Amino acid sequence: MDEIKRNTRTDWTREEIAALFGLPFPELVFRAAEVHRASHKADEVQLSTLLSIKTGGCVEDCGYCSQSVSANSGVKATKLMEVQQVLQRAAQAADQGSTRFCMGAAWRNPKDRDMPAIIEMVKGVRAMGMETCMTLGMLTPEQADMLSDAGLDYYNHNIDTSPERYDQVITTRTMDDRLDTLSNVRMAGINVCSGGIVGMGETRADRVGFIHTLATLPDHPQSVPVNALVPVKGTVLGDMLADTPLAKIDDVEFVRTVAVARITMPGSMVRLSAGRESMSEMTQAMCFLAGANSIFTGDKLLTAPNAGEDSDLAMFARLGLKPLAIELTPAQVEAQRMPKGCAKLEAAE
Ligand code: SAM
Ligand code: DTB
Ligand code: SF4
DSSP: OHHHHHHOOSOOOHHHHHHHHTSOHHHHHHHHHHHHHHHSOTTEEEEEEEEEEEOSOBSOOOTTOTTBTTOOSOOOOOOOOOHHHHHHHHHHHHHTTOSEEEEEEOOSSOOGGGHHHHHHHHHHHHHTTOEEEEEOSOOOHHHHHHHHHHTOOEEEOOOBSOTTTHHHHOOSSOHHHHHHHHHHHHHTTOEEEOOEEEOSSOOHHHHHHHHHHHHTSSSOOSEEEEEEOOOOTTSHHHHHHHHOGGGSOOHHHHHHHHHHHHHHSTTSEEEEOTTGGGSOHHHHHHHHHTTOOEEEESSBSSSSBOOOHHHHHHHHHHHTOEEOOOOOOHHHHHHHHSOSTHHHHHHHO
16 A cells, blocks of 8 residues: 555646657556556456436536436436335345445435435445445535444545536536535545546547546545446437537547546546446456456446446456455444345344
């Protein structure tokens, strides 16, 4: 770990990051693979499972998102799921080998009245021996502290794109609002998960600015999700891509983005996140070579389809990859030994 710390810089310049992007592709991937091997096992990939605990009807206007009230995507708004329902889904994910359960809500921010149920979800999932992650929108310092006290391991809040492009994608909250939430999460002692989306019609300079913002935070996010835009009909960006297919990012540029994230943030888990459905296995393999070491499993992301358990297992077998195991506390091992289903739920109470 000391080695990683010594090599971890938070003073990257945009010029340095642009130079990395501009390297000949084989050289860039080679360097990223070297950095990856110095800090991580190159054949281990961490598996996270996503669950939308509150879908649609979101008041924010993020131009990529099917869940915004500004979109005409046909996604139906739901209420916050019941705690027991969420814990049942978490138990299924644990049975399928997932080590992190990420719960997402289509909120600008959680309301104080939502916090007791959210806290029960965190405690329940943790008792099953999985790491917990939540993504609920903006958090106050007090809310971040409450989640930390409940034992939340990770909080996902993406910066999404470069500071320059930000207000062309979202107008209802600023990049500074996002950075404030990341700071509240960090100060509460919760691991930060923050990344963004490529393929939204941005320029290479925007991708440089996006990585630069993450790699110069006071501490690198422990997890960096790199999403490829899932173009959803009825969203501003989904419709834009349908009209101008040339705006779609090419696979080589996507792999470059992963490689630059890996080199600039050597100790972070880099997650190959949304968009794998439309990626060839070879492109995903290139991402793993270039330092991606985490994915979302299961056949659904929040509202969009995902590759699915069986095809991922087959891909892992072909590529010789294996799921990253996490260390469990004795109490968690005990909870996992109990009969499936209800006992896991009892353990969560
Ligand atoms: N509402 C919360 C928020 O925005 O912080 C949490 C959920 S939100 C859906 C989580 C992240 O998913 C977004 O920040 C964005 O990066 C990603 N995302 C949403 N829609 C996407 C899409 N169509 N394609 C790729 N990534 C997407
Ligand atoms: C992240 O960066 N990607 C995930 C997670 N964090 C919450 C979400 C991807 C959403 C993809 C589109 C959808 O399912 O609606
Ligand atoms: Fe709402 Fe999050 Fe979607 Fe933005 S990304 S519209 S905040 S659910």
